[in-house]
Amino acid sequence: MSVSFKVNGKAVTVDAPSDMPLLWVLRDVLDLKGTKFGCGVAQCGACTVHLKGVPVRSCQIPVSSLNGLEITTIEGLSTDGTHPLQIAWQEIDVPQCGYCQAGQIMSAAALLEQKKKPTDADIDQAMGGNICRCATYNRIRKAIHRAADIKNGGASTTAPSGAAK
Amino acid sequence: MTISPIVDRRDFLRVIAVAGGGVLFGAYARRLDAAPAGAPLVADPFVPNAFIRIMPDGKVTIIGKNPEGGQGIKTSLPMIIAEELDVDWKMVTVEQAISDQSKYGVQFEGGSLSTPMNYDLMRQIGASARFMLVAAAAKTWGVPDSECTTAHGAVTHAASKRTLPYGKLLATAATITPPEMVPAVNGPPGVSKLALKDPKNFKILGTRVPQVDDKKIVTGKPLFGIDVVVPNMHYAVFEKCAVFGGKVVSANIDRIKAMPGVKAAFVVEGGDALDGLLSGVAIVADSWWHAKTARAQLQITWNEGATAQESSEGYTKRATELSKLPAEKVVRKDGDIDAALKGAAHTAEGAYYYPFISHATLEPQNCTANFKDGKLEIWAPTQMPQPGRQLVSKTMGIAENDITIHLTRIGGGFGRRLKNDYMVEAAWIARQAGLPVKLLWTREDDMHHDHYRQAGYYWLKGGVDAKGALVAWRNHFVMDSVAANQFPARFIPNYQLETSALPHGVPIGALRAPGSNGLAFVIQSFIDELAHAAGKDPLQFRIDLLSQTLVASTGPADARIMDAERMKGVLELVREKSGWGKKKLPKGTGMGVAFHFSHAGYFAEVVQATVSAKGVLKIDKVWVAGDIGRQITNLSGAENQGQGAAIDGISEALGQEITINAGRVVQNNFDSYQLIRMPVAPPVEVHFRLTDNPPTGLGEPALPPVIPALCNAIFEATGKRIRSLPIGTQLNG
Ligand code: FES
Ligand code: FES
Numbered sequence: 056m057s058v059s060f061k062v063n064g065k066a067v068t069v070d071a072p073s074d075m076p077l078l079w080v081l082r083d084v085l086d087l088k089g090t091k092f093g094c095g096v097a098q099c100g101a102c103t104v105h106l107k108g109v110p111v112r113s114c115q116i117p118v119s120s121l122n123g124l125e126i127t128t129i130e131g132l133s134t135d136g137t138h139p140l141q142i143a144w145q146e147i148d149v150p151q152c153g154y155c156q157a158g159q160i161m162s163a164a165a166l167l168e169q170k171k172k173p174t175d176a177d178i179d180q181a182m183g184g185n186i187c188r189c190a191t192y193n194r195i196r197k198a199i200h201r202a203a204d205i206k207n208g209g210a211s212t213t214a215p216s217g218a219a220k
Numbered sequence: 221m222t223i224s225p226i227v228d229r230r231d232f233l234r235v236i237a238v239a240g241g242g243v244l245f246g247a248y249a250r251r252l253d254a255a256p257a258g259a260p261l262v263a264d265p266f267v268p269n270a271f272i273r274i275m276p277d278g279k280v281t282i283i284g285k286n287p288e289g290g291q292g293i294k295t296s297l298p299m300i301i302a303e304e305l306d307v308d309w310k311m312v313t314v315e316q317a318i319s320d321q322s323k324y325g326v327q328f329e330g331g332s333l334s335t336p337m338n339y340d341l342m343r344q345i346g347a348s349a350r351f352m353l354v355a356a357a358a359k360t361w362g363v364p365d366s367e368c369t370t371a372h373g374a375v376t377h378a379a380s381k382r383t384l385p386y387g388k389l390l391a392t393a394a395t396i397t398p399p400e401m402v403p404a405v406n407g408p409p410g411v412s413k414l415a416l417k418d419p420k421n422f423k424i425l426g427t428r429v430p431q432v433d434d435k436k437i438v439t440g441k442p443l444f445g446i447d448v449v450v451p452n453m454h455y456a457v458f459e460k461c462a463v464f465g466g467k468v469v470s471a472n473i474d475r476i477k478a479m480p481g482v483k484a485a486f487v488v489e490g491g492d493a494l495d496g497l498l499s500g501v502a503i504v505a506d507s508w509w510h511a512k513t514a515r516a517q518l519q520i521t522w523n524e525g526a527t528a529q530e531s532s533e534g535y536t537k538r539a540t541e542l543s544k545l546p547a548e549k550v551v552r553k554d555g556d557i558d559a560a561l562k563g564a565a566h567t568a569e570g571a572y573y574y575p576f577i578s579h580a581t582l583e584p585q586n587c588t589a590n591f592k593d594g595k596l597e598i599w600a601p602t603q604m605p606q607p608g609r610q611l612v613s614k615t616m617g618i619a620e621n622d623i624t625i626h627l628t629r630i631g632g633g634f635g636r637r638l639k640n641d642y643m644v645e646a647a648w649i650a651r652q653a654g655l656p657v658k659l660l661w662t663r664e665d666d667m668h669h670d671h672y673r674q675a676g677y678y679w680l681k682g683g684v685d686a687k688g689a690l691v692a693w694r695n696h697f698v699m700d701s702v703a704a705n706q707f708p709a710r711f712i713p714n715y716q717l718e719t720s721a722l723p724h725g726v727p728i729g730a731l732r733a734p735g736s737n738g739l740a741f742v743i744q745s746f747i748d749e750l751a752h753a754a755g756k757d758p759l760q761f762r763i764d765l766l767s768q769t770l771v772a773s774t775g776p777a778d779a780r781i782m783d784a785e786r787m788k789g790v791l792e793l794v795r796e797k798s799g800w801g802k803k804k805l806p807k808g809t810g811m812g813v814a815f816h817f818s819h820a821g822y823f824a825e826v827v828q829a830t831v832s833a834k835g836v837l838k839i840d841k842v843w844v845a846g847d848i849g850r851q852i853t854n855l856s857g858a859e860n861q862g863q864g865a866a867i868d869g870i871s872e873a874l875g876q877e878i879t880i881n882a883g884r885v886v887q888n889n890f891d892s893y894q895l896i897r898m899p900v901a902p903p904v905e906v907h908f909r910l911t912d913n914p915p916t917g918l919g920e921p922a923l924p925p926v927i928p929a930l931c932n933a934i935f936e937a938t939g940k941r942i943r944s945l946p947i948g949t950q951l952n953g
Contacts, residue, residue, distance in 0.1 A: 072480070075509040083455070083507055088447040089440015091631075093582050094663045098890035101582060129440035136439040144438045148430035148856045151864055152290030153437035153444075154582045154631030160438060179899035186890060188582040188632045189290050190867035191860065192901035 063131025089129035100185030143202035151189035278387035289633030292857035304346030319605035319625035332819035332917025356392035428856035445601030455508035463883035481510030527725025547718030560692035560714030564683025583631020587646035590656035608640035635730035671729025688754035736818035744814035744928030794845035810936025814928035821921030862906035865922035871896035
């Protein structure tokens with residue numbers, strides 16, 4: 056079926072099987088590879104995107120329900136990788152393999168929209184649906200706090216890519 | 221730019237010009253030997269081995285030789301080269317090597333070996349290039365090499381106050397005779413032997429350097445195997461028998477071929493090796509979703525084979541029977557175990573068990589392959605590219621030279637991708653379908669067709685004397701084998717290690733700290749039982765044990781045998797950092813300690829845990845103390861590995877278990893196979909003790925001790941001894 060919706064502010068029309076999840080529309084039809092497949096059953100959070108600012112598991116949203124929706128993916132979180140979370144993630148060097156991190160950041164971004172200064176309990180609550188198999192949880196937590204600081208006016212000290220002390 | 225070749229009749233470092241006017245420093249020059257002297261040398265993408273490329277603008281490209289799966293090696297090995305090359309890290313761009321061992325030496329991710337095998341080699345490679353740049357500057361200025369120094373990617377002659385950046389020295393550097401090479405163990409065939417930097421002058425090593433791919437990761441750029449796109453790419457799924465190694469008898473292929481989007485569907489006969497190409501049905505479609513949808517209509521009759529009756533329950537029953545029989549093998553026998561147990565002041569006894577577990581890398585297994593004109597091109601997230609090439613070559617009858625393997629970033633390895641089953645499947649399917657194909661497993665495929673961490677059953681007896689010294693230890697291990705000098709062998713005068721085999725049909729593979737990740741739980745928990753039997757402080761009891769007179773080593777000499785002094789060092793460090801014995805803990809809270817030596821790394825860890833009256837476990841904190849030699853390559857990466865390993869170990873202990881029923885895996889996905897999540901993950905403090913020993917790896921050795929440290933903490937908190945993993949619901953009620 057043919058559906059029209061918005062991804063990262065751009066209108067798109069795609070022709071895809073009605074039961075194809077948004078995850079695969081993004082990855083294989085629109086070639087937006089940032090959103091990841093981990094489980095396909097809403098258990099890992101690797102496929103997290105925003106639907107009008109709310110974090111959702113894109114592996115659970117079929118094409119048939121996409122008409123008119125506004126979706127934001129990791130590629131659309133900022134135009135140039137300068138969302139406070141993206142800065143904090145690099146500053147603190149959060150990733151190990153990195154596979155879960157787009158989903159983590161999308162969940163965290165929705166949290167920061169709701170809470171200016173999230174507590175550890177808020178973070179537990181908001182991030183519990185995102186698995187990091189490499190277990191970078193300590194740094195994810197630290198980076199969310201750091202991003203909240205940056206967002207609230209704290210200085211960012213992001214290092215140039217590939218180099219930092 | 222074209223520069224003259226170095227006339228190079230030995231295995232010397234070489235310099236060649238590359239497109240764009242840069243100079244490329246590599247390690248050997250076998251092909252150049254054959255080149256006629258004086259022939260112009262231009263960019264040649266086939267020229268073997270290049271780790272460094274310097275451009276006229278001073279930008280430096282360094283090749284990361286090994287596969288990157290989250291252990292940080294794509295950052296840390298180039299850091300070592302950059303250090304000796306004496307450039308600033310911000311001048312460096314890192315490029316991932318393709319799989320080519322003739323250029324880069326052995327390339328793999330495993331065994332925490334990338335650092336120990338490459339540390340000296342990477343230094344030499346950086347120093348070789350620096351040597352030539354210094355010589356080029358000296359020649360330009362007509363001064364001795366020895367009067368020139370380097371820093372920040374430039375050569376300086378202090379006496380005459382002259383400085384030239386590397387980028388201005390390229391043409392001259394290309395005329396310098398490279399330094400002589402000596403054979404390197406495990407590396408490329410030869411590297412130069414040069415004076416290296418005094419570590420106290422290191423500017424990059426030992427600092428915190430974020431991973432070179434961080435920006436791409438946080439902005440969602442394609443990096444991983446699953447992200448690969450090639451022209452005209454199609455998508456494949458592959459259904460194998462739920463019973464390991466079962467074979468297709470028949471399948472409704474015609475029905476599948478008629479499904480929307482399907483381009484090809486066929487039976488793959490496959491072979492018998494569980495880590496090779498197995499029997500199954502392949503479906504190739506215009507989208508992965510179409511392939512997966514078609515797969516739901518598959519009807520296959522299987523010949524499930526001989527293991528279809530096996531079950532976890534059956535293994536346990538058989539192991540228990542074996543425990544009551546005399547052991548099949550006595551692996552090691554020191555002193556007189558029976559007499560010592562009889563004469564001991566206090567004894568303890570325990571039956572321990574840990575289950576099969578799955579790697580569950582977050583990126584499911586996948587591979588992209590294209591077969592064209594007799595040649596295969598492969599894009600694979602593999603930890604072991606060369607054995608993958610050999611497997612594909614042997615299975616498909618394609619010469620190794622005709623197989624190109626691109627190394628993608630790996631969405632978690634943990635040992636899963638030491639196997640290349642997904643690679644040979646993708647290659648086979650692409651050739652038979654006549655299309656470029658990306659094969660992607662579902663999470664369920666991944667959980668059902670892993671090469672699992674081996675399960676293990678142990679029956680232990682131990683004794684301490686009246687002074688509280690550990691004098692007797694008997695271990696009957698039922699499953700496979702264990703090394704004769706595995707700790708606590710050598711430290712206990714009356715020691716007997718026995719094994720009995722329990723054959724089964726479950727495919728087994730290395731999982732992060734293989735062997736150790738289960739063994740440490742058993743040994744360090746039982747040591748705790750004996751410490752309590754002796755009425756001693758568990759940490760001091762361990763130090764005392766490590767101070768006992770050594771029994772001679774038996775069996776083959778092992779260079780990686782544990783040094784008790786280094787282990788005592790990390791135990792003391794973790795004692796200090798955790799405040800062991802100094803804190804007044806509330807009721808229901810306890811601290812546990814454990815240590816383990818693996819992959820040449822020394823780790824002692826303390827866990828503090830609280831168990832509520834209702835049996836709810838909260839892990840308050842973990843302290844990790846490690847000794848991996850004299851130099852931490854990248855402090856940021858090292859801390860991340862230490863934290864990740866500790867939390868990963870806790871994850872295994874809390875909830876991970878693969879059970880077998882009717883010859884197949886019961887768990888399907890992350891709902892039935894529970895990985896640790898944010899609310900449960902404790903804060904982890906990581907400390908290193910630098911000792912004057914060669915730098916060793918860190919991916920694995922920090923994991924094993926955390927599991928017994930947690931179980932020992934639970935004992936302190938509740939008096940309940942965990943002898944079987946996972947902990948699961950054992951604390952409830
Ligand atoms: S892939 Fe959607 S939650 Fe795991
Ligand atoms: S960084 Fe590997 S899964 Fe999170």
